[in-house]
Amino acid sequence: AQTVTQSQPEMSVQEAETVTLSCTYDTSESNYYLFWYKQPPSRQMILVIRQEAYKQQNATENRFSVNFQKAAKSFSLKISDSQLGDTAMYFCAFTRISNFGNEKLTFGTGTRLTIIP
Amino acid sequence: DSGVTQTPKHLITATGQRVTLRCSPRSGDLSVYWYQQSLDQGLQFLIQYYNGEERAKGNILERFSAQQFPDLHSELNLSSLELGDSALYFCASNEGRWQETQYFGPGTRLLVL
DSSP states (O other), X not given: OOEEEOOOSEEEEETTOOEEEOOEEEOSOSSEEEEEXXXXXXXXXXXXXXXXXXXXXXXXXXXXXXXXXXXTTEEEEEEOSXXXXXXXXXXXXXXXXXXXXXXXXXXXXXXXXXXXO | OOSOEEEOXXXXXXXXXXXXXXXXXXXXXXXXXXXXXXXXXXXXXXXXXXXXXXXXEOSOOTTEEEEEOXXXXXXXXXXXXXXXXXXXXXXXXXXXXXXXXXXXOOOEEEEEO
16 A cells, blocks of 8 residues: 655745655655645645656746655655645645556645745 | 535434435546545544445444445445444546556545434
8 A cells, every 4th residue: 555644734935935745755756747736725626746756857837846756755845936825734645557547646735834924 | 626525515413313425536537446534543444446346445433334336426425334434535546457547536524423
């Protein structure tokens, strides 16, 4: 079974600063995907970024980037130039690659991020 | 807007009752996933359907059941409701054949009194 651990329950940062959210995971699989989802106060789950384990290059989406360390099973999210709209709960998630298609997401417990004006 | 719709948005009911949550996946998506988000259990996978057939089961109680219809919409049925069933229930969808991102609906907030 896979587990996902987010060790920072809450974080806060000043607007325009950079913040890094941590995530570690445990799996015996060699092929998998990792995700960061954002849940703002509206409670909608929004995809932030995705990383395929077979790719060595770290994924980047505008101000959001990841540091994927496969050997260490670490998957951190960096938010640059943070904005008030980034205030949300952030969830790290894992899904394994299967020959039978897509499988479930396993989520961490989340990190509540507050951007301070 | 993810393209996944869920109804109703809110539901308030009493213990012992039965409710049905509905999900319409994105156009073209064959796979539907149901998740429960509660304060004590976090986000947990309940069940997955692919093109009308059950594909995988997670931590779904026997009091809960689901199905996916020929038009690909899905319903999650919760019966003999208990206070602890109060949660946010999400539906997500993707094409289901390759390793694609799951896109989430807005959720149904269930309150059992």
